[in-house]
Amino acid sequence: MENPNRVPLLVRVATALLLATSQLATAYDLNPDSRESITSISKQMAEDLVGFYKGNEPGQTPGLLPDPYYWWEAGAMMGTLIDYWYYTGDDAYNNITQQALLFQVGDTNDYMPRNQTRTEGNDDQGFWGLSVMSAAEYNFPNPPADKPQWLALAQAVFNTQASRWDTEYCQGGLRWQIFTWNNGFDYKNSISQACFFALGARLALYTGNQTYADWAEKTWNWMIGVKYINTTNWYVYDGADVETNCTVLTPYQFTYNAGGMILGAAAMYNYTESQVWKDRLDNLVTGSKVFFTGPKSNIMTEVACESVGTCNVDEHSFKAYLSRWLANITKWAPHTYNTVMPYLRASSIAAAKQCVGGKNGRMCGLIWNNNSYDGTTGVGQQMAALEVTMANLIGNSSAPLTADRGGTSQGDPGGGGDDLGRDQPNGPDYAPINGGDKFGAAILTILVIASVLGTMGFLFLDETSGQGPVAQLKGCYFSAKGFFHSASAAITTFAAGGGIAAAAAAGRKRGQQLKQYLDGSTPGY
Template identity: 50%
Template sequence: MRGLTRLPALAGALLAAQSATAIQLDITDANSIKTAASTIAHGMMQYYTGNQTGGTPGLLPQPYYWWEAGAMFGSLIDYWYYTGDSTYNDVVSQALLFQTGPDADFMPPNQTKSEGNDDQGFWGMAAMSAAEVKFPNPSPSQPQWLALAQAVFNSQALRWDNTSCAGGLKWQIFTFNTGYNYKNSISNGCFFNLAARLGYYTKNQTYLDWAEREWEWVESVGLISPIYQVFDGTNDDLNCSQLNHLQWSYNAGVYLLGASVMWNQTTGATQATWEARVRGLLTATSVFFQNNIMFEVACEPSNNCDTDQQSFKAYLSRWMAASSKVAPFITDLIALQLQTSAKAAAASCSGGNDGVTCGTKWTVGAWDNTWGVGQQMNALEVIQGLLIDSVPGPVSNTTGGISVGNPAAGTGGDTNPGAPTGRISTGDRAGAGILTAGILVALLGGAWWMIA
C-alpha cells in the first residue's frame, strides 16, 4: 500500500519516473474512461484502512477528517453508477452504515464532539446519491439510504436558527465548538441540496418549500451575490452584516445541483426564475476555470490549499455533471470545461511510485508532486463524469426508486440542538468542516480584509 510517509522520501525518483507512465485517457472512448476511473479509484482506496483489521469502517486516517470520508464514499457510489464496477460496493455500504450512529442520522458518537452541519450533510448527500442511482439496498434490518438522507434533512431543519440573521443554519451544531457563530454557505448549501433532491425523489412539496426558503435566505444575507458568486460565510454575532468573500468551488457546485433540481420540479414563471439562477451560477463558476481547466482559485495560485481544500474540485465536477441530468439545457454549457478538465486531470495523474498518482494542479500539464485522497477524488469525479450521457438520470419514487424512506427519521433525538445528544469521549477526533479552528481564526481575523 502506498503510504503517506513514504512518498516524500521517494520524491526524486518519482519525478524522474513520472514521464514513463501516466493515466491514458481518450475522452471519446467509454472503455478508456472506465479504465482511467478504475486506476484512479484504486489509488484513492490505498489510503483507506477502515476495512482492515483494527480499523474503523468509514474513517480515513489522519490528516483526513470525517466529512471527507463521507465525500469519498459518495464518489465511489458515483463510480459504480458510471462504470458498473461493483468492486467497492461492499466497502461503501459497510462504511456508510457503520457511521450512521445510534439514531441512524449520521451523528455517530465518535464524531459528535465537533461534527458540523456540513460534515453531516456530506454523509447525507452520499446516502441521497445511493437512493437516486439505485445503489444496492442494505438488508431490511439496516437503515435505508432514503431514510438516512431524510434523517439528515430533518435533524438539520430542527436547527434552523431564527435568533440571528432571520434564519439559516450555523456551521457548527454545538455551542462549544469554534465557529458556532459562523453561518456558512456549505452548511446551508448541503441542506438546500438535500431538500431539493428529497423533493424530487419523494414528490413531497414540503422539501421543495424548504429549498426555496433556504435559497431566499442565502440570497437575503448576500452569501449568493446578485451575480451569483457564492461567498464562504458570515458571522451571526454581527447579524450577518459582513461577509467573508472567499469563493470555493464546492460552494458553487452544491447550489448548482440544488438549483438545477428545482428547475426540474417547477413550471412557468417559477421555473424561469430557477433557470436564471442556474445560468447565473454557471456563469459565476468561470472564476474556477483557467483556459477551461478547473482550479481552486482561493488557494492553488499561492500553493496553500489545505487537506480539505485539496478535494473541492471533486464536488464541483460531480455536481456540474449531475446537474445536466435534471437541467439538460446546461449540457452544452459545461461540456468543454469538463472535457478539458478531465484531460488535464489525467495528465496530472503521472506521479508517485506507481506512476499514476494524481496531483493537485491540473493547469500545469503534469504531476505537481502532491498526492492524497483529495487529489485522487478530484480526478476520479471529473473523469468518470464524462460518462454522464450514458447513464440514466436520478430516479424517484414514481420512476423506479427502490429505497425505503422514513419521513419522521431524524426528528427524535435533536430537539435541543445546542446541546450534545449523546455522551462524548475526550478522545474523539477533531471534527471535519471546510475550515479548521486555526483557519477560522484567520477568516475572522486576518482574512477580514476581504470583507465588505
C-alpha cells in the first residue's frame, strides 16, 4: 500500500534543486564594510585558488602551475598569496609561497631559471620581481640566511632588465621576449615596460637610491615618446613592433597595462612628492575608468575581450592586477582613496555574487557586470575575485615599508650576475672535467670504432665461398690495407679528441663578476 504521507518524487527533486540553487545564489553575500565578511569570503576564495596549485605536492615542481598556465602566472599568484597574508594575517599559505618563490630563482637568483627559456619574457620575469618586491615591502617572513632575500631578488630582476634596454629600435624600451628565438622578440609591449617602471619606482622608494628613480623616469618618458600612453585620454595601449620603429600601435587596452603604470606613478609620487608625478598619476587613474562598465559604469571589465568572449587564459587574470594595484596606490597617494575605492567596492560586490560555480558551488567566473555566473573557472578568475574582495581591507592595512621605515629584507645592489645583458640561456652546468673523464671518453670512442669495424668485417664475408672467415679476411688484407691504416689513424684521432670533445661539452659555470653595462654603473642600495 502506498504511504499517504510520502512526498512525490518529482516534488522532492524540485525542492532539492530549489534549495541547491538558493544556496548557490547566496554563496557569497559580501559586506564590504565588515572585516569579518571580507576575511571569511577571502579565506574561501584563497582556498579555492590554492586548489589549482600542485607544486607543493610530492613529485611536483614548486612554483609551477599545471597546464594551461604559464610560468609567469604562478609568480603572479604568489603575489596574491602574499597579499592574502598581508590583508588577513592568515599564514596558512606562507610556506608554499616562500617555497615557490625560492625554487624558481634560477642560477643567478634573478628569476631566469633554465627550464623557462622557451617561454620567459621580460614581463614574465617582471611579475616574479613585483611579487618579491611586495614581500620586502610587507615584511613577509624572510627566507633563511643562506637563501636569496626578497629585496635582493627584486634588485636582480631590475638589473637584468636594465641591461636589456634596447636603443637599436624605437630609441629604447624593453622587448617583450628575452631570447631571440621566442615569438614576440620583435614586439615591445607595454606590460614589460610597466613592470620595469613599477619595480624601479618601488626600489627607489624602498632603498632611497636615485638611480632606480632615474630609470623609472626614463621609462615613463619613453612610453610617452612612442605614444604607448595617449596623453589626451590617458589610455595605455598594448605595444608595437620594432619593424615599424614602434610607430604602428596595437590599440588594445588591457587592465594590467594601465594598472602597472598607475602603480609606478604612485610610487614615484610618494618618492618625489612632486606635482608633476601627482598629475601623471591622477591622469592615469582617470584614464583607467574605461575599464568600468555596467549600469553605473563602476564594475571592472576586461573591455578588450570580455564582451566578445575572446579572453585567453592569461587575460582571465588581468583584473587581479588592476584590483591589487589600485588598492596599493591609496597608501602611497592617499588622495586617490576616495576616487578608486567606490569602483573597487562595487566591483567586489559584483565579483562575489557570481562566484557560484564548480562542484563546491563557490568558484568564480570571469565576468562581473551581468549579475550572473558565466560558467568559467580558473586561476585567473579566482585571483581576480580574491584581489578585488581583499581590496576592501586596504584602509585599515599598514603602509608598505621601506629600508628606513621598518623594512628588514636585505638587498644586493649587484644582483643578476652573469645574466646581465644575456640574450642566450646558460648551457648545462657540468662539473670541471678531469683525467678520468678524458680517459673514459677515449675508451668509449675506441669501442664505438671497434664496433663499426667489426660490423663491416662481417659484411665483407662471402657465405658462398669455400674459404673460411680467416682466409677470406687474410685475402682482403692487402686490398684493405689502406682502409685499416686510415681506420688506425681515425682511432688515434678520436681517442685523442675524446678529451677535447668532453671539454667542449662540459661548459664550466661562469663566475659572478658583474658586467658593466650602459653607463658603466649598477644601481646600488
